[in-house]
Amino acid sequence: MVDILHRIGVLASVDDVYKSLDTIDGLAAWWTEDTHATDGVIKFRFGAAGGFDMKVLDSIPGELVRWEVVDGPAEWIGTHVRFDLTQEDDYAIVMFRHEGWQEQVPFMYHCSTKWATFLMSLKKLVETGTGDPAPNDVQVSNWH
Amino acid sequence: MVDILHRIGVLASVDDVYKSLDTIDGLAAWWTEDTHATDGVIKFRFGAAGGFDMKVLDSIPGELVRWEVVDGPAEWIGTHVRFDLTQEDDYAIVMFRHEGWQEQVPFMYHCSTKWATFLMSLKKLVETGTGDPAPNDVQVSNWH
Numbered sequence: 001m002v003d004i005l006h007r008i009g010v011l012a013s014v015d016d017v018y019k020s021l022d023t024i025d026g027l028a029a030w031w032t033e034d035t036h037a038t039d040g041v042i043k044f045r046f047g048a049a050g051g052f053d054m055k056v057l058d059s060i061p062g063e064l065v066r067w068e069v070v071d072g073p074a075e076w077i078g079t080h081v082r083f084d085l086t087q088e089d090d091y092a093i094v095m096f097r098h099e100g101w102q103e104q105v106p107f108m109y110h111c112s113t114k115w116a117t118f119l120m121s122l123k124k125l126v127e128t129g130t131g132d133p134a135p136n137d138v139q140v141s142n143w144h
Numbered sequence: 145m146v147d148i149l150h151r152i153g154v155l156a157s158v159d160d161v162y163k164s165l166d167t168i169d170g171l172a173a174w175w176t177e178d179t180h181a182t183d184g185v186i187k188f189r190f191g192a193a194g195g196f197d198m199k200v201l202d203s204i205p206g207e208l209v210r211w212e213v214v215d216g217p218a219e220w221i222g223t224h225v226r227f228d229l230t231q232e233d234d235y236a237i238v239m240f241r242h243e244g245w246q247e248q249v250p251f252m253y254h255c256s257t258k259w260a261t262f263l264m265s266l267k268k269l270v271e272t273g274t275g276d277p278a279p280n281d282v283q284v285s286n287w288h
Contacts, residue, residue: 002146006260007253009285091286095253109151109239116150116260120284140264141153142235 004098004112008119009091012126014062017092020126021065021083030122030131041070046134049144052076075107092126094119113140148242148256152263153235156270158206161236164270165209165227174266174275185214190278193288196220219251236270238263257284 010017020026027042028035034045045051053071057080058064066082079100086093096119101108117138125131132138154161164170171186172179178189189195197215201224202208210226223244230237240263245252261282269275276282 003248004256005148005248005253006257007250007285007287008257009287088286093285095250104147104149106151106239109149112148112256113150113152113260113263116257117264119257120261120282123284138264140267141151141237142232143151143153 001099002101002104002108004101004108004115006096006116006119008094008123009088010094010123010126011090012092014085014087014092016126017085017094017122018062018065020122022059028133030125030133031118032134034134054081073107075101075105094122110141110143145243146245146248146252148245148252148259150240150260150263152238152267153232154238154267154270155234156236158229158231158236160270161229161238161266162206162209164266166203172277174269174277175262176278178278198225217251219245219249238266254285254287
């Protein structure tokens with residue numbers, strides 16, 4: 001099993017960051033505008049590229065959000081995505097893990113870079129009020 | 145052992161990307177302006193934060209650049225950094241690995257995100273002529 005790891009610091013409180021991880025409006029403002037919840041599952045869609053369905057495993061205000069991928073690309077199904085939050089002075093620190101990949105496939109390399117740019121979108125959203133969610137996300141390659 | 149992985153696509157030829165990985169001027173234009181070579185070792189410096197010394201293990205035009213970290217933070221020493229290049233239509237694809245970390249320490253999370261932003265700086269440099277090297281690099285957190 002292999003994992004994607006990232007760390008960002010947001011000039012805000014952990015409660016403000018948590019709101020962007022625990023509400024549909026918050027998630028839609030930094031990851032993808034096409035975000036909806038049905039039957040306890042959050043559906044993130046990226047146009048023709050498809051998307052991911054997440055079951056919320058943990059949601060602890062100001063501390064932790066953890067999802068299980070229940071549908072999407074084969075490489076993602078069964079993996080977990082987690083955001084651990086801690087306050088360090090003026091910064092809300094987000095320790096991000098997308099854990100449980102089976103292999104270091106090229107798609108994992110791609111997703112690692114995309115997660116970094118989406119986390120920077122989360123930081124920008126909370127700090128300035130405007131993120132860069134899909135379909136207007138940062139393009140990193142020919143895979144978008 | 146655990147690894148940081150990233151994938152970017154640069155709208156350019158692999159030869160153009162290679163020049164930014166194999167020359168001091170190229171490296172200084174996307175990673176850190178304070179880059180120098182002495183006795184076969186490339187020294188990358190980031191002001192008060194210190195830096196990294198890299199021994200070049202492989203340098204194959206248009207294909208591969210691979211370094212061994214010979215000095216720097218304890219967590220980096222002995223790890224390898226590699227850039228594998230391939231052409232896919234109009235894109236030079238960079239498969240990046242910083243491999244051989246002993247543990248998933250918080251510094252590894254940080255470096256993963258920083259590598260992503262520096263690789264986006266490399267992409268921007270080759271596509272537009274201007275990157276975002278230190279000391280004017282993208283700040284991702286309180287650790288810079």
